[in-house]
Amino acid sequence: NAGVMQNPRHLVRRRGQEARLRCSPMKGHSHVYWYRQLPEEGLKFMVYLQKENIIDESGMPKERFSAEFPKEGPSILRIQQVVRGDSAAYFCASSPKGTALPEQYFGPGTRLTVT
Amino acid sequence: DQQVKQNSPSLSVQEGRISILNCDYTNSMFDYFLWYKKYPAEGPTFLISISSIKDKNEDGRFTVFLNKSAKHLSLHIVPSQPGDSAVYFCAAVKPPGATNKLIFGTGTLLAVQP
Numbered sequence: 001n002a003g004v005m006q007n008p009r010h011l012v013r014r015r016g017q018e019a020r021l022r023c024s025p026m027k028g029h030s031h032v033y034w035y036r037q038l039p040e041e042g043l044k045f046m047v048y049l050q051k052e053n054i055i056d057e058s059g060m061p062k063e064r065f066s067a068e069f070p071k072e073g074p075s076i077l078r079i080q081q082v083v084r085g086d087s088a089a090y091f092c093a094s095s096p097k098g099t100a101l102p103e104q105y106f107g108p109g110t111r112l113t114v115t
Numbered sequence: 116d117q118q119v120k121q122n123s124p125s126l127s128v129q130e131g132r133i134s135i136l137n138c139d140y141t142n143s144m145f146d147y148f149l150w151y152k153k154y155p156a157e158g159p160t161f162l163i164s165i166s167s168i169k170d171k172n173e174d175g176r177f178t179v180f181l182n183k184s185a186k187h188l189s190l191h192i193v194p195s196q197p198g199d200s201a202v203y204f205c206a207a208v209k210p211p212g213a214t215n216k217l218i219f220g221t222g223t224l225l226a227v228q229p
Contacts, residue, residue, distance in 0.1 A: 042222055043159070043219045048215075103161050104161070106160070106161075
């Protein structure tokens with residue numbers, strides 16, 4: 001009974017490169033959330049997706065960030081032209097029924113370091 | 116604008132005693148609250164939740180209390196164990212809408228001393 005899977009666990013990128021973070025939700029879950037945790041801060045909501053749909057992207061920076069959750073395959077959080085301020089832990093969470101149950105189950109996170 | 120606040124960055128407790136972690140919120144529209152535990156280099160793990168129609172929810176050693184008039188909730192762990200040492204986050208969910216996005220506090224680092 002695999003939990004939420006994220007890869008890579010650690011990612012190092014130089015300024016200006018692209019970062020791609022992947023998330024596979026728990027089996028049977030079709031709702032995915034992405035959160036970012038900056039150093040010494042709590043987790044901040046970024047985006048909520050269902051299969052092939054972005055439902056709420058109110059926490060996403062307006063530029064350079066995008067997310068998708070295709071019909072087949074994992075959800076992807078893409079950061080173009082990374083800057084040092086993007087260095088953070090990015091967590092993906094999934095839930096079984098979306099709005100019915102607020103509980104979300106988190107993956108281990110991807111730690112992005114921008115050099 | 117920090118809508119969910121955990122004013123104690125850290126807490127140290129002796130093994131076997133009670134740990135009480137506190138959380139305050141500012142938005143009276145929040146209707147569901149959750150506690151997560153997080154170890155270093157891992158993702159948050161769901162612990163316990165409470166709906167705003169209740170004032171208490173209990174699960175084993177963990178009890179969450181909600182005081183809506185004070186916009187305050189607390190997590191009680193009794194008895195505390197060394198394995199409970201972690202960062203604890205409270206989170207809130209606000210209707211209306213269909214997103215259930217979680218709004219997190221900044222966390223409290225609990226250290227349980229053997």
